[in-house]
Amino acid sequence: MLLSDAAIEQTYQVKQIHGDEVVRIMEMGLTPGSICVVIRRAPMGYPMEIKIRGYLLSLRKKETDAVEVVPV
Amino acid sequence: MNDSNEVIHKDLLRQPSTIALVGNPNTGKSTIFNALTGLRQKIANYPGITVERKMGTTIINGVLHKMIDLPGAYSLNHRKADERITYETLIGSYDHEEKPDLLLLVVDASNLERNLFLASQVLDLQIPTLMVLTMSDIAEERSIKIKSEQLSTAWGVPVISINARSKNCEAQIKKALVEQGVATPEPFQWKPTAPLKKAVERMDEEWLSKYTQLPDRARPIEALRLLSEGRLEDSFYQYTEEGKAKKLIEELQNVLEAEGENPTATEVVQRYQYIGESTENSVTKVQSSQQTWTDRLDNVLTHRVAGPFIFVLVLLIMFQSIFSWATPFMDMIDMLFIEFGAFVGSSLPAGLLNSLLVDGVIAGLGGVVIFLPQIIFLFLFIYFLEGTGYMARAAFVMDGFMTKVGLHGRSVVPLMSGFACAIPGIMATRTIENWRDRLITIMILPFMACSARLPVYAVMIAAFVPDKQVIGFLTLQGLVFFGLYLFGIVMAIGSAAVMKQIFSTGKPTPFLMELPSYKWPNIGSIVIQSLERGKIFVTEAGKIIVAISIVLWFLASFPKYEPTASNLANTDANEQQQSEQQLSEQMLSTLQLNQSYAGTFGQLIEPAIEPLGFDWKIGIGLLTSFAAREVLVGTLNTIYSIEETEEQLGLIERLRNEKDPETGLPKYTLATALSLMIFFAIAMQCMSTLAIVKRETNSWKWPLVMFGYMTVLAYFSAWVTYEIANTFLLG
Numbered sequence: 179m180l181l182s183d184a185a186i187e188q189t190y191q192v193k194q195i196h197g198d199e200v201v202r203i204m205e206m207g208l209t210p211g212s213i214c215v216v217i218r219r220a221p222m223g224y225p226m227e228i229k230i231r232g233y234l235l236s237l238r239k240k241e242t243d244a245v246e247v248v249p250v
Numbered sequence: 251m252n253d254s255n256e257v258i259h260k261d262l263l264r265q266p267s268t269i270a271l272v273g274n275p276n277t278g279k280s281t282i283f284n285a286l287t288g289l290r291q292k293i294a295n296y297p298g299i300t301v302e303r304k305m306g307t308t309i310i311n312g313v314l315h316k317m318i319d320l321p322g323a324y325s326l327n328h329r330k331a332d333e334r335i336t337y338e339t340l341i342g343s344y345d346h347e348e349k350p351d352l353l354l355l356v357v358d359a360s361n362l363e364r365n366l367f368l369a370s371q372v373l374d375l376q377i378p379t380l381m382v383l384t385m386s387d388i389a390e391e392r393s394i395k396i397k398s399e400q401l402s403t404a405w406g407v408p409v410i411s412i413n414a415r416s417k418n419c420e421a422q423i424k425k426a427l428v429e430q431g432v433a434t435p436e437p438f439q440w441k442p443t444a445p446l447k448k449a450v451e452r453m454d455e456e457w458l459s460k461y462t463q464l465p466d467r468a469r470p471i472e473a474l475r476l477l478s479e480g481r482l483e484d485s486f487y488q489y490t491e492e493g494k495a496k497k498l499i500e501e502l503q504n505v506l507e508a509e510g511e512n513p514t515a516t517e518v519v520q521r522y523q524y525i526g527e528s529t530e531n532s533v534t535k536v537q538s539s540q541q542t543w544t545d546r547l548d549n550v551l552t553h554r555v556a557g558p559f560i561f562v563l564v565l566l567i568m569f570q571s572i573f574s575w576a577t578p579f580m581d582m583i584d585m586l587f588i589e590f591g592a593f594v595g596s597s598l599p600a601g602l603l604n605s606l607l608v609d610g611v612i613a614g615l616g617g618v619v620i621f622l623p624q625i626i627f628l629f630l631f632i633y634f635l636e637g638t639g640y641m642a643r644a645a646f647v648m649d650g651f652m653t654k655v656g657l658h659g660r661s662v663v664p665l666m667s668g669f670a671c672a673i674p675g676i677m678a679t680r681t682i683e684n685w686r687d688r689l690i691t692i693m694i695l696p697f698m699a700c701s702a703r704l705p706v707y708a709v710m711i712a713a714f715v716p717d718k719q720v721i722g723f724l725t726l727q728g729l730v731f732f733g734l735y736l737f738g739i740v741m742a743i744g745s746a747a748v749m750k751q752i753f754s755t756g757k758p759t760p761f762l763m764e765l766p767s768y769k770w771p772n773i774g775s776i777v778i779q780s781l782e783r784g785k786i787f788v789t790e791a792g793k794i795i796v797a798i799s800i801v802l803w804f805l806a807s808f809p810k811y812e813p814t815a816s817n818l819a820n821t822d823a824n825e826q827q828q829s830e831q832q833l834s835e836q837m838l839s840t841l842q843l844n845q846s847y848a849g850t851f852g853q854l855i856e857p858a859i860e861p862l863g864f865d866w867k868i869g870i871g872l873l874t875s876f877a878a879r880e881v882l883v884g885t886l887n888t889i890y891s892i893e894e895t896e897e898q899l900g901l902i903e904r905l906r907n908e909k910d911p912e913t914g915l916p917k918y919t920l921a922t923a924l925s926l927m928i929f930f931a932i933a934m935q936c937m938s939t940l941a942i943v944k945r946e947t948n949s950w951k952w953p954l955v956m957f958g959y960m961t962v963l964a965y966f967s968a969w970v971t972y973e974i975a976n977t978f979l980l981g
Binding site for chain 1: 324325327329360361362363364367392394478479514515518519522544548552554555557558642646647649650651653654659760761762763764765766767
């Protein structure tokens with residue numbers, strides 16, 4: 179499933195990154211195998227806030243669409 | 251503690267050297283820089299781009315060293331302009347910057363893994379380094395304990411832990427530099443797999459070392475980037491033999507894939523893998539489900555409903571405070587410059603030099619300094635909110651709304667400051683990282699109705715809009731006033747939407763915004779940074795503003811009016827009898843202005859502005875109010891020889907009574923007033939704004955584009971307004 183479809187307060191494992199910005203997204207710590215928790219969504223639905231490698235990161239829809247995750 | 255491969259240098263600091271600060275954004279890097287350099291800073295744009303170069307000096311054991319605060323970066327894969335500066339400065343291939351002799355590698359202890367990613371890349375460049383851990387108090391709150399010795403062993407450089415927000419941060423770092431020294435790290439401590447290492451070596455030997463001028467220490471990093479992305483065209487280097495390179499990259503990528511490694515991902519994955527191993531040994535984490543301060547605050551501040559309301563409240567408090575704190579300073583500056591002008595004017599003999607000094611130079615300088623209180627107070631707030639970590643939350647909360655109109659969550663604060671004055675607002679766009687979003691925000695910001703438009707609106711509304719009630723407490727005058735503000739906002743949104751289409755040609759940069767932990771910022775550092783902003787404005791925009799002031803003075807003062815010459819020949823006989831002394835001072839300045847170059851300009855453009863309902867007198871005002879919009883009122887006062895004592899009321903009466911010489915009907919009508927106000931709502935009638943746009947975009951292109959498109963928009967809007975008003979209001 180895609181990170182954009184992930185539920186709040188759930189934990190996921192990153193499977194794969196797709197699209198043009200693979201390296202950029204992975205450099206921020208979202209490498210395959212890493213664990214992230216979806217914290218919340220902003221008032222209009224996006225950006226989405228996640229916790230990854232102990233810090234908080236926000237992503238817009240386009241970026242969450244590029245991240246494939248599996249629930250843990 | 252020291253590994254065998256660690257070479258400690260303690261003598262590097264005996265001679266003057268260049269020390270660079272490098273690290274992720276939000277690590278306290280700038281706080282350290284401010285602590286070490288104080289006000290001994292120099293901030294300027296790097297040539298040709300909009301990234302700021304922060305330089306300073308610091309004294310360690312009696313030796314003066316140069317300090318560079320490199321732009322915060324998450325990676326050295328140099329795709330963005332600021333990361334490229336960091337990368338190129340580090341490898342010493344950047345022409346405009348000295349190669350650093352040693353590095354302070356700033357690492358956030360509470361966010362160790364992601365910070366070590368950049369660190370691992372920086373260490374590959376083999377520059378003598380001291381690793382500085384910051385935010386250990388936040389790490390401790392999260393039960394993260396870091397063993398500096400183990401970390402030092404894992405990465406081959408000395409590691410110190412400091413609190414960047416404490417007063418003795420400067421002393422701690424200097425002491426560590428002297429006592430622990432710096433070490434030159436070995437490359438590839440992250441132990442790349444054999445196939446990756448082999449691929450990097452081949453890339454280096456078979457192509458980079460043969461066909462590029464890259465320094466030795468940069469080649470492994472460049473090889474890794476090319477292997478993972480395979481994009482030569484993204485490179486900032488001029489490569490020859492591109493065909494060969496492409497073939498080689500493809501071949502090496504195939505080799506990696508055959509070995510079961512994904513070429514795109516493998517470097518990042520392997521670096522993070524080693525980071526994981528290195529922190530496993532050096533970090534003790536007590537797993538606790540306890541909520542941190544950041545979590546608790548975020549539950550409220552970024553709440554879906556409460557978040558936006560709190561943000562609006564913060565903005566309200568912020569702007570109200572800036573307004574009430576800045577106003578007395580601005581009044582004081584205004585008074586000081588008027589007094590100073592009067593003093594100079596009376597102590598020098600009357601004449602050209604006197605007028606140039608008083609009306610050109612001193613008035614121009616006053617026009618620069620008057621902005622300082624607003625700029626400094628706004629930046630005190632911005633740096634404070636940025637330092638606490640709230641600014642990123644505000645951007646997070648507002649981003650959804652702002653992207654709808656083609657802007658960024660971080661555009662809100664600069665745009666709101668535009669209601670006071672566009673200049674601090676435009677300077678505040680520096681908090682927007684993405685260049686396209688930042689440029690669009692700058693380009694629409696002057697549509698926010700700034701306080702300099704108030705005097706113009708006030709005179710026009712009082713003179714021409716009937717004072718009658720519409721519904722309840724709402725008056726027509728109030729509605730027109732509100733409409734003008736709304737009109738500015740609508741124009742801003744519309745222009746942003748159009749510009750988003752125009753500027754969307756390039757590849758959009760992804761939105762990956764960190765929400766840093768909440769913390770109490772270092773107030774001293776905030777004060778230094780705000781004062782630096784003021785300094786930048788005065789030194790960089792100030793020059794342009796004073797120069798234009800002098801040009802405007804010249805246009806209004808020349809050619810000189812000679813009362814005895816033929817000028818009076820065409821006035822009637824009674825007036826001719828009056829001697830020079832009998833002409834009142836007001837009349838003299840009126841005659842001077844009317845036949846100056848500015849007056850000629852007004853008459854020259856009259857045919858062009860006639861469709862908007864303006865005559866040549868307003869034409870003069872359009873030119874002189876380029877100094878600042880409110881100058882229009884002063885100019886009209888001069889044109890109509892209004893005595894200073896009766897300024898506003900006198901002008902209002904005079905404007906109402908102005909008759910068209912041909913028809914005998916009132917010259918200015920409600921239609922003229924609406925048209926003029928709409929014109930002022932949109933037109934780029936402010937040299938200071940253009941000067942700061944030049945500084946912030948580091949080119950004359952954008953201020954010229956801004957002036958052009960806003961003038962065209964203003965002209966057509968005013969014209970349409972005049973036509974509609976004439977048809978519906980007077981028909």
